[in-house]
Amino acid sequence: MWSLCPLSSRCTEALRVFMKKENMTRKITLTTNDISQRQWSTLILELNSMSKTWKRFGVEIKINGRNSERIIKWGNKNNDDKDGSTVSHT
Numbered sequence: 001m002w003s004l005c006p007l008s009s010r011c012t013e014a015l016r017v018f019m020k021k022e023n024m025t026r027k028i029t030l031t032t033n034d035i036s037q038r039q040w041s042t043l044i045l046e047l048n049s050m051s052k053t054w055k056r057f058g059v060e061i062k063i064n065g066r067n068s069e070r071i072i073k074w075g076n077k078n079n080d081d082k083d084g085s086t087v088s089h090t
Helices: 008-022 037-055 068-075
Strands: none
């Protein structure tokens, strides 16, 4: 059986080292001053959109902020939700 790498034990070791480095956690803190509720909601929804996009590349972004879960839930809602607030466009 042929190996993809002629030095398979070296490749395995290099891959193991790479995987250890890849799983590093980093944290960033954003501080806002004089931001309106509308701007705050937009910022949270933009960060959530970025989080969804980056997820396919293996990056997991967690958003922790005041009312962020509620804002994201509201922002991801579509008009087909059965919450009684849908508007029929005929």
